Amino acid sequence: MATAISAKQLTVTFPGRGRRPALQALQPLDLDVKRGQVLGVLGPNGSGKTTLLRVLAGLQPPTSGEVHVLGEAPTARALTSRVAYQSEGPLPLTTLSAPEYLAFMGAEIGLANEVCDQRAAGLLARLELEHARRRRISTFSTGMSKRLALAAALLAEPDVLLLDEPTAGLDPFGSATVMELLRERADAGAAILMASHQLLEVEESCEEVLVLHNGTVHKRGPLQDLLAKDEHALIASGLDDDALAELRDQAEARGASGVRIERPRDHLFALFRKLGRDRSDEERQT
Amino acid sequence: MRAWRGPFGVTMRQCLREASLPAVLATVAAALCHWLDDPTLAEDTNSAAAATPWLTLPLFVAAVGCCYVAARTWPTFSRRRGGADTVRRVVRGPLGGRGAVALGATAAQLVICLPIALALSAWVGVPPIAKRHHRAACDGSKILDRAGASLRFDLSSPVHADAIQLRPRASLPMGPRSTRVEVTSEGSPLTTEPVEVEASLELIRLKIAARELTELTLTQVDGDIPLIFQPGSVVIVGTDESPRWGNAALLALFSCGTSILALTLGALLGLGAGWPTVASSIGVAQFIQWISGVGPIDEAILALARGQWLL
Numbered sequence: 141m142a143t144a145i146s147a148k149q150l151t152v153t154f155p156g157r158g159r160r161p162a163l164q165a166l167q168p169l170d171l172d173v174k175r176g177q178v179l180g181v182l183g184p185n186g187s188g189k190t191t192l193l194r195v196l197a198g199l200q201p202p203t204s205g206e207v208h209v210l211g212e213a214p215t216a217r218a219l220t221s222r223v224a225y226q227s228e229g230p231l232p233l234t235t236l237s238a239p240e241y242l243a244f245m246g247a248e249i250g251l252a253n254e255v256c257d258q259r260a261a262g263l264l265a266r267l268e269l270e271h272a273r274r275r276r277i278s279t280f281s282t283g284m285s286k287r288l289a290l291a292a293a294l295l296a297e298p299d300v301l302l303l304d305e306p307t308a309g310l311d312p313f314g315s316a317t318v319m320e321l322l323r324e325r326a327d328a329g330a331a332i333l334m335a336s337h338q339l340l341e342v343e344e345s346c347e348e349v350l351v352l353h354n355g356t357v358h359k360r361g362p363l364q365d366l367l368a369k370d371e372h373a374l375i376a377s378g379l380d381d382d383a384l385a386e387l388r389d390q391a392e393a394r395g396a397s398g399v400r401i402e403r404p405r406d407h408l409f410a411l412f413r414k415l416g417r418d419r420s421d422e423e424r425q426t
Numbered sequence: 427m428r429a430w431r432g433p434f435g436v437t438m439r440q441c442l443r444e445a446s447l448p449a450v451l452a453t454v455a456a457a458l459c460h461w462l463d464d465p466t467l468a469e470d471t472n473s474a475a476a477a478t479p480w481l482t483l484p485l486f487v488a489a490v491g492c493c494y495v496a497a498r499t500w501p502t503f504s505r506r507r508g509g510a511d512t513v514r515r516v517v518r519g520p521l522g523g524r525g526a527v528a529l530g531a532t533a534a535q536l537v538i539c540l541p542i543a544l545a546l547s548a549w550v551g552v553p554p555i556a557k558r559h560h561r562a563a564c565d566g567s568k569i570l571d572r573a574g575a576s577l578r579f580d581l582s583s584p585v586h587a588d589a590i591q592l593r594p595r596a597s598l599p600m601g602p603r604s605t606r607v608e609v610t611s612e613g614s615p616l617t618t619e620p621v622e623v624e625a626s627l628e629l630i631r632l633k634i635a636a637r638e639l640t641e642l643t644l645t646q647v648d649g650d651i652p653l654i655f656q657p658g659s660v661v662i663v664g665t666d667e668s669p670r671w672g673n674a675a676l677l678a679l680f681s682c683g684t685s686i687l688a689l690t691l692g693a694l695l696g697l698g699a700g701w702p703t704v705a706s707s708i709g710v711a712q713f714i715q716w717i718s719g720v721g722p723i724d725e726a727i728l729a730l731a732r733g734q735w736l737l
Contacts, residue, residue, distance in 0.1 A: 199511050217518055225515050232501045232509025235440055247431035248516040292512075 144300050144331030145173040145196060150205035152191050152355075165191040167356040168205065173331045175299070178322065180346035181335040188355040189335035190228060193302045196333065197225035210299055219300075221249040224293035228304035228335075231285050234278035238269050238288050241277060245292045256295065263291035267317060282309035290318055294325065301325060301332045307341055312412035319345050340409055343367075375404070433523040437496045437530030442537060445491030449538050452487035453546060456480035460550050476731040478550045481543075485681050485727075486716040488538045493685050493708045496531035497692050497701075500524070504696035504704040521693075528689040532682040539678035543730075547674040553733030556673040558664040560585050562642050564655060570607065571597070571652035576645035579660045588636040589663035590616065592644075596626035597652040605649025611639050620647045636665050668735050676736040680726050684715040 149168045156162040166188045173179050181189045194200035195207060198214035207214055209223055233241055239260055246256030264270050267287040277285065286309055293301060301322070307315040319341060326332050336342050342349060343363060351359040359366060374387070384401050391399045429435055460480040501507035502514055502522045517523035562579035570577060590609065606620040609632065616634045623630065639662055644655070688711035696704045715721040729736055 194511070197511075197515055199515060220516055220518060225512070227509075227511040229511065230508035232507075232513045233436060233499060234509075235443075235499060236436065240436070243431045244436055245516060247428045253428070253431070289512075 142175050143172055144175045144177075144210060145171060145333065146206075146208050147171040147196075148206045150192075150195065150207055151203045152188075152195060152200060153203045165355050166195070166202075167354075169355075169357055171350070173333060175329045175331050176326055177348065178326045178332045178334065178346045180342035180349040181333060181352065182337075182339070182342060182349055183335075183352035183358070186354075187352040189352055190304055191355075192352070193225065193304050193333065193335055196300075197223065197302050199225070221251070221296040222298055223300040223302065224296060224298040225302045226289045226293040226304060226306055228308070231277055231289055235276055237274055237276060238264060238280075238291075239273050241288065242292060242295060246295055249296050251296060259295055259297075260291070263294055266321065267291050268314075283311055283314050286310055287314060287318070290321065294321060297325075297328075299330050301330055301334075303332065303334045303336075305336055306334060307336065307338050312409060313416045315341055316409075316413045316416055340407065344409075429526075433500065433517060433526035434530040434533070437499060437527045438534045438537075440499045441492040441495045441531050441534030444495045445488055445534065446538055448491050449484050449488035449542060452484040453542050456483040456546065457549050459483075476728060478731070481546060481550060481727050481731060482716060482724075484542045484546065485539050485678070486712065488535055488542065489681060489685050489688075489716065490709060490712045492531045492535040492538070493688050493692070493712060494705065496527050496689060497696075497704055497708055500527045502696075503527070503693060504699060504701040506700055524689075524693045528686055528693070531689060532685050535682050535685055536678055539681055540675060543674040543678040543681075544671055547670055547677075547730060550731070552670055552674070552731055554670050556668045556670060556730075556733050556735040557589075558666050558668075558735040558737070559591070559729070560587075560662045560664060561658050562660040562662055563657070564660070568655045569597075569652060570594075570605070570644065570646040570655070573646055573648050576643055577655060579642040579644070579655075581640055581642075581662060584638050584640045585662050586636065586665045587639050587662045588634060588665045590632040590634060590642070591661040591663060592621065592623075592630040592632070592655075593627055593659045593661075594623060594653040594655050595659070596623065596628075597654060599651045601650030603648065603650045605651040605653055606647040607653070608645045608647050610643045610645065611637075611641060616642075623649075623651065623653055664735075666735075670733075673730050673733075673736055677726055677730045680736065681723060684712060684721065684723055687715065687721075688712050 148170055150166055150171070151164065151168050152166040154163045154165055169192070181192065183189050191200060195202050196209055196214055198216075198219065209219055212219055231241070233244065236244065242260035242263070243256060246260065247253070251259075264273060267290065269284060269287055269291070272280065272284060277288065280288065286306065290306055293303065306322070307318050310318060315338070322332055322334070322345060334342070334346065346363065348362050349360070349366065350357060379387070388399050388401060457480070460478050463478065463480070465478050497503040500513070500523065501510040502517070503524065514522060560581055562581055564577050564579045568577065604622050604624040606622050608620045609616045617632055621630055621632065642660060642662065644660070646653075688708045691711050692704045692708040695707050715723055726736055
């Protein structure tokens with residue numbers, strides 16, 4: 141797969157002022173994200189996640205190092221429509237309605253009015269903002285604002301998505317919808333960088349994670365490798381207690397230690413998603 | 427129609443939504459106050475509008491309202507505003523959309539001010555006909571201080587005129603007699619009698635037979651009051667007549683200039699300052715231009731009220 145984002149020895153230092161010392165927000169950092177890849181960026185507050193995304197979005201000049209997004213400098217004008225950035229902060233122009241806001245974003249990134257309106261209508265419907273089309277954004281809840289921000293980010297069908305806390309403040313149904321949309325975009329070949337504190341969503345959506353700590357890469361790799369344990373699980377159904385006890389005895393006889401029999405359960409998140417699907421089915425039938 | 431969806435259109439729509447009502451309310455208040463004041467001038471009732479201060483209020487409110495709404499709506503107008511990153515990323519360019527925002531705000535101001543200026547100018551009694559006023563310039567000394575002394579005022583191009591306005595400043599009198607001045611052009615007198623000046627900054631209107639003027643000579647006949655003719659104190663009134671509505675429309679257009687200046691100042695300050703500083707500077711810039719008499723808008727309002735064509 142072609143590389144969408146690459147950074148070599150990237151550093152960002154915020155100069156000190158008065159008694160405030162200089163702050164090195166990103167230590168020399170190497171990054172490589174391929175098209176179609178969803179990379180989760182994790183780390184505590186102040187670890188450099190937002191700074192990294194702002195550098196890639198062309199909003200923060202790096203102090204040193206090389207950065208390329210789709211083969212160009214992050215500030216290149218051509219990237220305005222090809223790279224979408226969803227900031228962590230509040231939406232601008234909150235006196236507009238959602239369709240007006242999307243029309244503004246579409247016009248600024250160079251979308252034709254008809255295409256923009258068509259996509260905006262589809263995204264508003266998909267993100268369940270249809271009912272609020274006449275309301276000002278300032279009256280939106282946090283979750284609605286987040287969904288609208290994502291709609292704006294997806295409007296141009298970008299090749300790179302830089303998302304800062306895209307699901308913070310969203311209910312589980314909203315999160316599930318957002319994750320579905322991101323997955324579809326990744327399947328279409330977009331590279332997605334997602335900074336988040338929602339570990340469960342990162343685990344479900346990202347193939348790979350980057351853990352930052354004080355501006356340095358603490359860990360990086362595929363989730364499968366990072367989370368793997370030196371254990372194996374046998375999943376079976378239809379066994380009674382006697383059969384399970386026999387299996388455990390056999391395992392211990394073959395040298396296994398710490399053998400335990402558990403009844404696996406789903407995540408609460410999965411339950412919410414299932415409830416959401418059921419609700420959608422019911423609505424469709426009625 | 428992309429501009430209508432971009433910073434220009436967004437700002438213009440927002441300004442129209444939010445600044446129209448305050449401007450309309452200010453217009454009603456101004457009309458009411460003018461009606462209660464009922465200013466009239468003894469010598470010329472047509473110029474009663476020149477004595478009213480109420481033309482300024484609604485136009486000022488519209489200007490401040492549009493500037494405030496524009497700068498508040500647009501997050502890149504000042505530092506540390508929520509959503510600025512999102513806008514800065516999509517609206518590239520050296521001004522970050524601020525130029526289009528300023529234009530959008532002034533366009534909205536024009537839309538709001540135009541009907542107000544038209545209606546209010548008629549209500550306060552602005553003369554229905556506006557005439558072009560030409561300032562005559564004088565080189566060298568500008569003082570008439572003895573009998574026989576004369577000053578020559580030239581016009582940049584010939585003017586077909588039917589009136590002259592003199593407004594000299596009087597210095598300390600050297601005797602009891604008022605000063606009498608003869609007004610001539612190319613050697614021929616324009617009035618039958620010399621003009622008498624008694625007080626400082628007294629506006630003297632002289633009706634003359636319509637003729638083409640290229641220069642004007644003022645000669646002191648007698649009197650004890652030295653007269654100082656500062657720039658603008660000798661005005662030739664042309665015979666071309668323009669309708670009041672055209673003059674009011676010009677005033678609405680000129681009033682937009684104050685907002686361009688205020689928003690430019692706000693945008694420059696906003697590079698390093700937060701919203702409270704930017705909002706205050708915009709308010710102060712507007713106040714100084716409209717209320718304190720600095721800048722051309724105060725003069726333009728007075729000119730409209732006196733029936734002077736603004737161009």
